[in-house]
Amino acid sequence: MPKIVDHAVRREEIAEALWRVVRRDGIRAASVRTVAAEAGWSAGAVRYYFPDQDGLLSFAMDLVSRRVTERVSGIEPKGSAIAIALRYLEEALPLDAERRAEFDVWMAFMAQAQAETGAGSLHEHVDTVHDGLRRLCESLLNSLADDGALKNGLDLRREAERLHALIDGLALHAAIQPERSTATRIRQILRHHLETLIA
Amino acid sequence: MPKIVDHAVRREEIAEALWRVVRRDGIRAASVRTVAAEAGWSAGAVRYYFPDQDGLLSFAMDLVSRRVTERVSGIEPKGSAIAIALRYLEEALPLDAERRAEFDVWMAFMAQAQAETGAGSLHEHVDTVHDGLRRLCESLLNSLADDGALKNGLDLRREAERLHALIDGLALHAAIQPERSTATRIRQILRHHLETLIA
DNA sequence: ACGAGACTAACACAGCTGTGCTAAAAAGGA
DNA sequence: TCCTTTTTAGCACAGCTGTGTTAGTCTCGT
Incomplete structure (x- = not known):
């Protein structure tokens, strides 16, 4: 069986990285790649949890x-x-x-x-x-x-x-x-x- | 002598185009090129009045x-x-x-x-x-x-x-x-x- | 008419963007 | 051990980004 990672927790972790980017450099700087770097992962990792960045933005706002x-x-x-x-x-x-x-x-x-x-x-x-x-x-x-x-x-x-x-x-x-x-x-x-x- | 264009007026005209872009699509969409298109000019024209986009943003805000x-x-x-x-x-x-x-x-x-x-x-x-x-x-x-x-x-x-x-x-x-x-x-x-x- | 000055458009460049795709690594039950 | 599933990293692509540069066009006092 696969590695178990709490999906919800990871998504929140990524969303919080987005927060930090937005706060430091503004929403203009919140790209998939900068958020991934801030979270300490590759861009691909972020996109596994958020297929597109609109979803990421919406989730981060909802959070x-x-x-x-x-x-x-x-x-x-x-x-x-x-x-x-x-x-x-x-x-x-x-x-x-x-x-x-x-x-x-x-x-x-x-x-x-x-x-x-x-x-x-x-x-x-x-x-x-x-x-x-x-x-x-x-x-x-x-x-x-x-x-x-x-x-x-x-x-x-x-x-x-x-x-x-x-x-x-x-x-x-x-x-x-x-x-x-x-x-x-x-x-x-x-x-x-x-x-x-x-x- | 050259064509006389009121520099200040043109800058305001461009800044207002930036406003429209920001209002319609958010500040993330406010690039030199989109603002130029909104204003009805080429990107080069915008950059004649605003050498860099930070200056444009600052001017538009001040306006x-x-x-x-x-x-x-x-x-x-x-x-x-x-x-x-x-x-x-x-x-x-x-x-x-x-x-x-x-x-x-x-x-x-x-x-x-x-x-x-x-x-x-x-x-x-x-x-x-x-x-x-x-x-x-x-x-x-x-x-x-x-x-x-x-x-x-x-x-x-x-x-x-x-x-x-x-x-x-x-x-x-x-x-x-x-x-x-x-x-x-x-x-x-x-x-x-x-x-x-x-x- | 002319030409100096003001204005415009276009291209080049390196770098970033979102997204699609693929190959591999990790993990743990059988 | 092996094998399925989940998770990860990386590349590719077309298109956009800011900025530098250059060649051109227009305007109007002389």
Whole structure:
């Protein structure tokens, strides 16, 4: 019987090599050969797992979103409702080196996805992540509302969208100007925003 | 004497062709030859104006920011302070097809700039635009404060950063999900945010 | 008309691109 | 040991890449 290699693990390994290339040299540099070199294999090896590079790109993009959702679903919701909300929302922000790298890659994918706008394209991954974060914002605000923690008369739908936009904006700022938009600064602003919603 | 062609105009013409390529097929497709074809000239013609493609990319990115600042500085600040603020901030948002295209291109440049992080790189353009928008947010809030329109006890520095992040987040949403995040929806949220700051 | 200056097109070159294909190596149950 | 299956490395090919160079064309003040 043949050598057993966990197909899924190898594919993730290769996708992570792609991430490193994208982050170091941009998506323009992410060819089959450069990714193979980064992963430490021959180009043929990479192509065994990914017959064409579109599939590799799509898988690598999907892996980002899976990693994020893994991390988010690993959070234990304990503490006050507002503490829980902060904990969840922070996880979506690139506040440490690892997540900053992840976000850089995600940004490159998003930009590419804006071009390939057809069906079955990268843009579906964008929509998935985008909708996921929006729903997270909605459910966190609903939890706060159920606890009676929120101000009266808030339009929750609108507040969810506003919070969602703020999160994405803060993420962008943390990524492109990490010296100015430090982790503590970002947390301050996020906490402050939630406090304006609280009774 | 030779044929007189406005050098600057031609360069902008070529840069706009690059924009169209980036928007249609992504930054990976923006080669000297594809841009030349899009512009309707030979590759040699493009290279007459841009000796190397790094210069072309950098110019095209800079042109985006110049166009934005042109539009912003063309605004006449009339009406109430809050109307002025809304008018300015809306101009930074991709609420119509033209500005959506512009934003897509800008996003591709930002992603690429995250990779080339050295001095003299694309990232300087990102910082310029980013700082410009932040200062705009600051000055708009300051104007509102001078009019006595704002609530008491606001930390203007923090509010400026929060507003800035919200703007960037809304811009992203308008770009990647224009069906959901329509122009009117975006305006609503922005207006609502400003109203929460007003006494 | 002329010719200097501004502009254009075309080719050359080495190197990279994605993809198809083939031969070999590795691995472990029989 | 052998043999099937999985995995790997390598080559080939046509086409694209950035850049250098060169020969040509156009334009317009004199």
